[in-house]
Amino acid sequence: MATFRSVFPLPHIPDDLTIPQFILDSQHPSRPLRPYTTPWLIEDHTGRPFGHSELSHRTFGLANALSLKWGIKRHDIVCIFSPNNIDYATTIWAVHRLGGIITPANPGYMVEELVHQLHATKAALLVIHPTFLDTAHKAAQIAGLPNDRIILIEDPPYSETTSKHTSINNLVDFGSNAPQNFIEARLKPGEARTTLAFLSFSSGTTGKPKAVAIPHYSVIANIIQMATHYKINDKSWKEKRMIPGDVAIAVLPFFHIYGLVVNLHYLLFCGMSVVVVPKFNFPVFLESLVRHRITHLYIVPPQVVLMCKHPDMKKYNLSHIKFCMSGAAPLSGELMEQLHKVLPNATIGQGYGLTETCTTVAMIPPTQKIATIGSAGQLIPGIIAKVVKVDGSLAVEGEQGELVVTGPSMALGYLNNETATRETFVDGWVRTGDEVIIKNGEVYVVDRLKEIMKVRGFQVAPAELEGHLLMHPDVVDACVISIPDEYSGELPMAYIVLSEAARKRISGNQDASLKLKAVLEKHVADVKVAYKRLAGGVEFIDAIPKNPSGKMLRRVLRDQARKLKVTRTESIRARL
Template structure:
């Protein structure tokens, strides 16, 4: 059953030209675009938060060259070869990324909290040839590289800690050697239209099911998104008043650069519009507050758990946050109540939400440019160049203020899931026999007449824990390897701080059930063992923070598919019961 298609687009303006024959470093470091504001200030591009050291534009270009020069001379990194960056945020992260691109290579960014098994999976899937890692992650990188067959001389310490005397070369050392040599490479130049197919990034996402997938993001997609955000935000006075995105301001780069939100929106867009990025390696509330006060931060790009802390933590009042003029929250929905609480704490700050995903690289919507406090509950307004359809459960297309599943097309779509044709076909779709590609988001949304999006629910199974994607199937597969597990189903349960957290419903194995019959205390021991089983092998946000519950069976349909929604409802009931019990106890 179908009806006339309603398509949602930005209510005004047309996306300016997006160059399709340049790479990311050529666009950011070497060229000009009409949406880019002229920066007449002498502000550094990057600031190391712990030392205050500033890195200016000319230094970034030089360090990018030095690293590319020596990677070519030492390892012959070249066309479509993959280099992994396995590190928290660092002032050399951008130079490392762009150096690989200068050589025609591809970058895959990895979560520095990964276990060796998780990193190994990423290295093998992407066929990475070298790794740039942080000194605190050396042991994990060593083990993963050993199993992946990456030679030890291709492990580079990114952060060059004081007094480091380990066996691996440092990024600083490689850059200095590269700067001492004549050019060892001829920079890759793209032909007309090649930027649309030339892969820049293999960014990991859980997609809609299964283990994390490598999303192949072309150079053109990131360029297009930067231009979309700059145009919508009126960063250049040619296009608007330039009141929110003025060159010379300061943004806190606390979101991880390995995540597409931090990589595209914070790093590329904010460098493009002339801000200084204060680079925080890891988030703690107190460190963030200190940085806001010390560096007079103007823009905060954060996720809902950080908003919770800003709105509710008593230590916030100990710091001067009056420099903050704008806050953008993304990666998960922000409630209207939290927005109000944030405004009470930081009344000088505008606030709004954006919506995007790795597969759309990145932002599809942006906070309303003409509002101090964006429409409560809204995920922002559509950026120019994007087209959306909303498909209702009955197979007809939604119009304004009607809910349904979101489908997106636009200039920023990723190419595919790398080396995963089946998953690609599930997410990257074609409609009506036309050549336009669409991304199926798995999110239930609705749009109003202003092209503002409201994210209602996730139809797909992926959980969002502190803004990070967690695939239930990945945790279920891991739990099923444990001898005490006969069957498993993992669901997300609401959590005020994390948004949601994983909870596991477990059917104990026959042996486990026999042990529990003999000893009542065995149930508790098994639950703790299962939680440890996950915690020992998965990154911290995938831990079973929602707990473990034993059940007699996992509900499934006749074809064997998990009926996860029934257990989601059960999990909510358990949470309500636990809250009531706690209230009664007090």
């Protein structure tokens, strides 16, 4: 068998709609009817519901204000630098109404990382949470973005600094009370396939984070693919996984493709209410699950670990949860079994996807209550997959190789990066960089061929950390690899070749060696978001192993690090 695919056909996917027109204005045949009284979004800490009419009103008011005050129009790019917020959706849809493009940024970014995204996308506006105003000011100044183009996503406590910036609430009021200043973007048949909606950042298979160009059609297609997979509006299908009136919790960040497409847009399409959580705090998260009677959980493995092991779990009855899906990184069979004990009434499984595939490629089958151990899910309708072996030939069922996929939701490539695009996007197919086996239509991820590691579900590019380490005067070479971690999945660890002067300085002095390791860890921590820090530690090495062409042999050091971890663990146990 050369290719693998779902047996279920896809319904029509409109290619002349923007995302807000599809979500807010239309009724696709695969979409169930939402009762008028069922909220769309719910603010977690207040419980305040937001229905269709209010969200539509806020979207129009904000779009009109953006047009009036800054002239935002087709192809203009707006960066959102904020945790989850009710107006995250409003901002997305308002910019899309104007024909603009959203680039979501991780609010944990340090100045250097935000500058990279602003420069790469040439963003015209920056919508931020007031908490991150200092970082935003510094990054905007370096990127050449004027202060009056920084907007606050929520009203802050008054201060001299915050008073210089307007808020989304103020803009909604202004735009709602002013004559309409824009003509909404209308697409011709086929234009949604190439009209950009998002520039979402991913490291791809190698290198620094790159802007993935995602058109409106890709998001709409993936929503319809997931809806078809779970037969959410199929009258003959009785075991529906998602129904109008169900309540999901959006604890995954909307800047991440999983949270953006699945948690936000797909669940709204299903007629569900989505509880918007700005920041993950486990005890507070548990209280929210009970207070809102959450039925659906979309989480990542570190959160699964907490649900299986945290002592606070014993305080809560979570029998109302009927569906739990883990994604963004592999989930072990042991954790799946433990989670089933914690959530006895829930369907439990995994999903698999990438930013480059505009999210979902595979999900737990609609017929399974508990997913097959080790499976990342069943290929969803519209996805065609092939498994390419090392010699370039195509694997048959049960054989191992790199997963390569195509379908209607694939991104267009990387913005302004033809070299990286050619490496990952090949004749309409996306090279995932993951080594898999496909059996009975289900995907089993065996290993990661690409260099990118996953830390708590977030991508970390070794080259980015290595480049920063090489800026330190004591470092002449560096190789960052991943080590396994039960909570985070993987942790970055650095092997470092020191300069001659640094080697002499620490020679025979263990304290000096430990202090230098701490200095190098801080060198990274000072400028990188928390999940990119060297939590796996630093080890000094005489030389980085490389092949004849000079490419680093990461696998050699990865194997060495795992042995080192085992040795350390055994040493600790011996002392106990």
